[in-house]
Amino acid sequence: METSVKNLSIEKVKTSRLSEIDFDNLSFGSVFADHMLICEYVDGAWQSPKIVPYQPLSLEPSAKVFHYGQAIFEGMKAYKDSEGGVWLFRPQENQKRLNISAKRLAMPELPEEVFMDGLRTLLQLDEKWIPQAAGSSLYVRPFMFASGTGFHASPADSYTFIIACAPSGAYFSGKVSVLIEEKYSRAANGGVGYAKAGGNYAGQFYPTQLAVDKGYQQVIWTDDVSHEYIEEAGAMNVFVRIGDTLITSPVSDRILDGVTRKSILTLAEDLGIPTEVRKISVHELVEAAKEGSLKELFGAGTAAVISPIASFGYKGKDYELPELEDSYAHKLKKMITDIQYNRAEDKFGWRYSVL
Template sequence: MDVTTNQISVEKTKNTKINDVDFNNLSFGSIYMDHMLVCDYKNGAWEAPKVVPYQPISLDPSAKIFHYGQSIFEGMKAYKDEQDTIWMFRPLDNHKRLNLSAKRLAIPEIPENYFMEGLKALLKTDSDWIPQSPGSSLYIRPFIFATGLGFHASPADEYKFVICGAPSGSYFSGEVKVLIEETYSRSANGGVGFAKAGGNYAGQFYPTKLAQDKGYQQVIWTDDNTHEYIEEAGAMNVFVRINDTLLTCPTSDRILDGITRKSILKIAEDEGIKTEVRKIKVQELVDAAKDGSLKEMFGAGTAAVISPIAGFGFRDNDYMLPTNLENSYATLLKDRITSIQYNKAEDKFGWRFKVE
């Protein structure tokens, strides 16, 4: 079934919460806008999406989401420029990745026009919730989960697709130090590491807590087999600058193909920065830190865009990175990306999407 924005039914809330929000002092992802998009999969097909007031979701205790974890999500943002025009950043890539995750977890794929027209209908309904204070945006969370019933270990026959939004400030604040993980693994060959599956993140919480107990904010995941190679930084892709070369790991079925990651590589190329997509040994990082050639490390993802890493721990030793770097790649790349997102600079790549 094809749908357009105007065909999506909208039930407006009678009690807006917007007047209680301080848009100049936003935390990340803890205040939710007035409406959400919902769409149910039943009898082998997706039903018509609709915008309804933000509300709890009622589920039967036998719903398969509780027992077998069929749950996937995306993270994206909406922005407002000085003319109050609404923009998104590479939303079709989010749709494509959501369906890659769906396929891997045996969830029915969501049609592109349901995703895009649903997003537009929701953003138009709650356009006043998109903040314009510096560094803020509307964080958008599309997700799909199993609602079908049964204790039998098999895919559900019913699902729910939801999009919610949260006006948000910065994801990280303060200095970020990471611990290189050698015991636990984020994902394994043949697994679901490339998918944005809820279980991937649940499995990270315990080893991350252990790192936090030692004074670190996040972990650097290593490969599941030898733990010799770095792979991701917390819930983000990781970049390393050695001398003037920017390095990142190749994607695989263990590593998420980040949209911010792809954007960074393209902008770096446009800036004439030498990049290499290859495996990076932990020992290479340690050696570069010791000889001074390790200039920068940063995580990259939708929530934080780019999060500089101040230092890393490995086998009871801490290695700090240079501070106040004059020609920081992290600063340059973040400025380039956010200028495109907020419609402050030319978008030569065609990434910016106008919500009309």
């Protein structure tokens, strides 16, 4: 197996677990492929990466990830087309964003070739773990954490980078009802909201559970100062359609620069759909819902691609969105997935060949 990563070693599993897996009944992120890539940062330098059997890790109780939260990750998918070809979708964007997150959390940036070529080699090795059923894929999770030890509040002196993979079936979210958050914030100005830091997600769980207890599935986050402007939907970027115009919030210290978000904006503009990247106030959203000009509200991210929102709650009142036969959400999701699964022309150069 060819790779341009210097000194990449490969230790294959003695016996694959493939035969034990029911690929017709895969829950998200609970079954893991045979191998993982691991690369250590010690003595001020990244060491030679290794592909090894998927296995537990051994860490000291004093590993700084447990105490000071230096942990970042990315989320991607590998797709298999009808001819057995394997593809990634804009993986260079994930590689760049991982290093943006690393820099913000005072972690070492990872060499591009370790991420890209190591990922490609790992997927070639575990190619049979990529499902071919409609809507299925291999979820890919690159992540990095502080493995260096010590109780002193400072950056670690060593780090571990891993890529692990999990086959997943088609993602169906059903009808989603969300609550507009009025008290808690996902992120703040000057903070780490734009980084894919693990702590960002830990902080979301409690307010989300409060919303679930009220009968909603998710939260729409608002700005940290006034709670007047909507920013993200759960762990996804959020889009609003008022009339024929598709609107999304600008990226900032608080808002993640989502790969799916960028792709939606490009495709919408290519289709001639009017788009606006600007602040969206809760007042504007509520008034549009009352007037009937609010046509769609949806989240955008790797797992679901696009997740339509059926209703939202605010100040004790629920607002229903219309069910459209020819929605932007359906049209744009189909365009993205057709590119991902090699069913359509990719004039933007987003598809990345693995095999």
